[in-house]
Amino acid sequence: MKKLRGLIVLPAILLAGCILIDACSPAGKAVADNKADNAGRVLTGAEQTEKYLPYLQGKRVGILANPTTVIGKKHLVDSLMNRGINIVKVFGPEHGFRGKASAGAKVQDETDSATGIPIISLYGPKRKPSAADLADVDIMIFDVQDVGCRFYTYINVMRDIMESCAENKKELMILDRPNPNGYLVDGPILDMRFKSGIGQFPIPITHGMTIGEFAQMINGQKWMANNLQCNLKIIPLANYRHDMPYTLPVAPSPNLNTQQSVMLYPALCLFEGTIISQGRGTYTPFAVLGAPALKGQYDYSFTPRSIAGMAETPLHMDEACYGLNLLNYDINEMRRSGRINLQWMIELYKAYPIKEKFFDRSYSKQMGDINKLAGTDLFQQQIKEGKTADEIRASWEPGLSEYKKMRLQYLLYP
Template identity: 70%
Template sequence: MKGLLFGLLCAAAGLYAAPLYQKKKDAPAAGIITGADQTDQYISYLKGKRVAVLANPTTIIGNKHLVDSLLKRGVNIVKVFGPEHGFRGNASNGARVGDEKDPVTGINIISLYGAKRKPTAADLADVDLMIYDVQDVGCRFYTNINTLRDLMEACADNDKELMILDRPNPNGYLVDGPILDMRLKSGIGQFPVPIAHGMTIAEFAQMINGEGWTYNKKKCRLRIIPVANYNHDMEYTLPVKPSPNLNTQQSILLYPATCLFEGTILNHGRGTQYPFTVFGSPLLKGKYTFSFTPVSIPGMSETPLYMNKVCYGLDLRNYNVQKLRDTRRINLDWMIELYNAYPDKERFFDRSQSNQIGSIDGLAGVYDFKKQIMAGMSADAIRASWEEGLTAYRKTRSRYLLYP
């Protein structure tokens, strides 16, 4: 009953996905129940409606895809919208995805990461209710929040209600990083929030509405099914990898810091089975003993930086991530260390050799970060430059939180 009342108040976010881990000890924290898993809170509301779902492989009830499960429960799903990586998650990072028919269900899939970024009026003409259920990882440069905003705009323009089945943020404890300078607005930064925003997807949706972040500031009608028994400090291991290159819990927890290496000349694990946890370059030979060799991996990284070349650098696969939780800070020491070790410092932030999206300015969200690293500033001094913006953001964020 408590969950139902909470949900009502919030209303006034074939090929099943491979689990991250098989071991029992890696199951989600005891007691946490995702919005999708609380079917008693929303199934009856869906009956008799023409439903569309924005989904990817993280969209699950138990260990089955939500779309497949809802169809078996008699819900009339008329179409599915797919974000980056596609509905079933078989597209590479940044790859354009086309419309298709799902081979498992026969339902039409409309891509929102190809020719268009949001549903058209025609797409929504035969839809009564839209569902958003995609796992997020709590970072500004992770594109799910962009897709959420685009979907909210489409629903608002066409007077459609959006039901969000909320999920925990695995980095929900963390609010850190510079606030995006909106002059650097891009596909990897759309909102004036820090790198780690510390919100679930439903909370972020409320912020989009409240702060007027849709293009015409029109509010979307939201119906939220919140996570039960959850707060932001809880550890949560994702049962399904959120995208092809975030394929371990370690990579997800390091991601707020290590995605910044996409803006450098280093390989950050693309072309290996452990992206965002190893970093290196052929030019670091002799300075580090750890090495790895990036190769082409379909569905993950077809043409990684330094493909088939031995790279030397840092291995963070066994780094104790509890240290991140203890400090509640993005670790900048790795960036500072590797910059200092790199022999050609003028090219450290040069992305001309890579086909990856995003400069260091766009990823950090400010022009100063690169200059601060190059000037030899300490992590504490760099972080001090963020504090004024973070203090204001935390006050804004507090207005939209659903969980302690």
């Protein structure tokens, strides 16, 4: 990929049926202007209002938003309305527009009490806007914070929004945000036999892309129904690199409520397919690991409780869980290694006294499917066979290397 005076020159596959960043548009100019201040702080697409507000004037705007959709401490919807932008409806993903729903809880359509705008839920009876939903919309905006993992489902939501926009000939503006795990490209490529709500694309566990870059990949790889192409306008980040540390200003979801949990999520979410609690039902989810059966093998313990808005019926509720405290784990360790930590999974499987329960969902309705989380049925077998982390990682090739090469053609940032 080459850059010439603000124009992003992209492979031909990306240009068919898709408008990306216009060379003469505010977004295109931003790519060139942002080079001038490499020492400046990262600016999200939403923060660079001068790049897109003129384009929205006079248009009827729909927006996919949640509590991470902010400019500073103010929600983007409130900010745009105060600036005279005509927002006709909001679409809410998992947890809802204002983030009041628990993980996995169905969300109903409603009217936003703060603005009076209709809110269409995309985490209830339907998962993408209908033709009727978009009939009075001239342009859609997507602005939600992602964390760079295949099983973090906002990339699925974005694909569905793109598909609806393509079907109904609506333009989609993406206000890009940093990927806090953008440095990390690792994990097995999803075997599409295990395609599910937590794995929709043939990508590794951590894809190493921003949401704007991933949208380009969806278009370029033709991952929408009937090879549809979405007309995209991306407002890029300023002063961003994939390898830079980035602390999220807003928790991306109720159970990723600290920077520690966000950085540990690529490794610890795999435990949702096991009998081991990842701390749901505590105020430190995705930063601790444990189970009642590990009593006597570990000194550290925690007790999951029912917490409204976070975990109403967590695994091992009201039972003391013994295991690993990762609250003070050096989260830069994975950054230095460039790899997902597999040692915790290996260690806790070896330590667990009842091996047949470790991955078996029949023992707990709160457990997820490890094959769907890992994207392959080989991972579970490798852990059971006592394979080392290096042996497991070797089995991810050549798929992982092929993905890394493919990814390069869609990047907007170094």
